[in-house]
Amino acid sequence: MKKFLLILLSAYMTNVWAQITTENLGSKSLDGTRKVTIVLPDGYDKRERYPLFVVLNASSLLEPTVSSMRYFNKTGEVPPAIVVGIYNTESDVTIPEETGIPFNDTANFFEFVGQVVVPHVQSKYAVNSFKGIIGDGEAGNFINYYLLKENALFDAYISLSPNVTEKIIPSMPEQVDSFKRPIFYYLGWAQIDDNAKLKKVKELHNLMNTKEYTNGFYYYQEFPRVSISAVPVSGIPEALNLFFELYRPITMREYAEKVVRVQTNTTQYLQDKYKSIKDLYGIDKAPLLEDVKSIYAAILKNADFESIPILVKYIKPYYKDTALPDYLEGDYYLRIQEPQKAFRALQRAYGAKEIDFVTKELISQTLERLQKEARGKLKTKKGDVVIPEKTEQSAEGNSAENAKDTENNTSKTE
Structure with a gap:
C-alpha cells in the first residue's frame, strides 16, 4: 500500500512539474543571461489561447502569483494563464534618478523583456492578446514604463510597494486612459513603508484615484498592518480577482x-x-x-x-x-x-x-x-x-x- 501511494504521489508530482520549464535567455545588449521560468496552467491545451503574465523579481513573486492563479482557476474566478517569471537583478530594474527613464542596464533589460522574453513565449506557447506584468519595489516602478510607451506592451499592471520615479507621476492617470483597449492598473502598498517612498506612492495614488476613467480601470489597496514583504501575498490575488471581475460566474x-x-x-x-x-x-x-x-x-x-x-x-x-x-x-x-x-x-x-x-x-x-x-x-x-x-x-x-x-x-x- 505504501509503495502504491509513493508511485501515485510520484506520478502526480511528475504531472504537476511537467507544466514548468526553466530556461536561460539573453540578448546582444544584455549583460549575460537571465533565468526564466515558464509555468503553464493545469490542463494546458495548445488548441486554446491563454493570457500571459510576466513576473519580475521571480525569486519572491513567482510563487504567490502561481498559487493565486491556480486557486482562482479552480474556483472559476480567473482564467487559466501562462506565467513567466524572470529572475532579474536589482540593477536591471532600478531607474536612475538623474535620467528618470530606463538607461544603460535598465534600458537593455527593458528591451530584453519586451523583445526577447515575450516573443519567445509567444512563439512556443498558445498565448492570446491579453498580457499582464507584476513587480514590486524597484520593479514595481519599472513596469510603469511599459505603460508610458505610445503602444503599451501590457494590458494589466500590478505595482506593489513601488519606489516611484517622481517625474512620471503626473502623466500616469492620463496614460491609463489613453488607449483604445482597456488598461487595468493595481497599486498596493504597506502603510509602514519608508516615509519618502510612501509619500510618492500616495501622491501617485491621489492622482490616479481622482481621475474619471472612460476606458481604463484603477484599483488600489493600502495594507495597514502588514510588512512590505507581505504585500505581494495579499496584493497579487486581490489584483487578479479585481482585474477578472467580469470573468467570474454570475453571483x-x-x-x-x-x-x-x-x-x-x-x-x-x-x-x-x-x-x-x-x-x-x-x-x-x-x-x-x-x-x-x-x-x-x-x-x-x-x-x-x-x-x-x-x-x-x-x-x-x-x-x-x-x-x-x-x-x-x-x-x-x-x-x-x-x-x-x-x-x-x-x-x-x-x-x-x-x-x-x-x-x-x-x-x-x-x-x-x-x-x-x-x-x-x-x-x-x-x-x-x-x-x-x-x-x-x-x-x-x-x-x-x-x-x-x-x-x-x-x-x-x-
Missing part, C-alpha cells in the same frame, strides 16, 4: 441587483457578458451552466418567455450534446400553449445526455403529463424516442409537481 448579488431587473430580452445580458469577456481578455469562454441557469431563472421570474428561444439558440453550440437546449425549447412551448411542439422537443431531449437538473426522469414525467392532458392525442414521428410507460400511480403521483420543477431547479435565492 447571487449580481443576479439580484442586475440580472433579475432585466425585464425583456434577458438573454442579452448573458450574451453581453460573454462578449465583454472576449473583448477584454481575449478569451472565447463557453457560457457556464450556472450562468445559463441564472438567466433562465430570471426569465421565468419575469415571465419573459420570448427570451427562451434566444437563449436556446445562443447556448446550443456549447451544449448540443446534452438535453439542455431541447428541454428548454420544450419548456418554452409548454408555456406558450403549444403542446405538440413541446412534446417533440422533449422527446429529443429524452434521447440526449442528461445534464444537471435535466434528467430523463424529469423529462419523462413532463412527457407523461403532456400526454395525459392531451388525452393521448400527441403524436410521435418515425425515429422519435419512445418513452417507457410508467404505472398509472407513478404518473399521477409525479404530475402534480412537474409544473414547478423547472423554476425550482433553476431559481436563485435573492
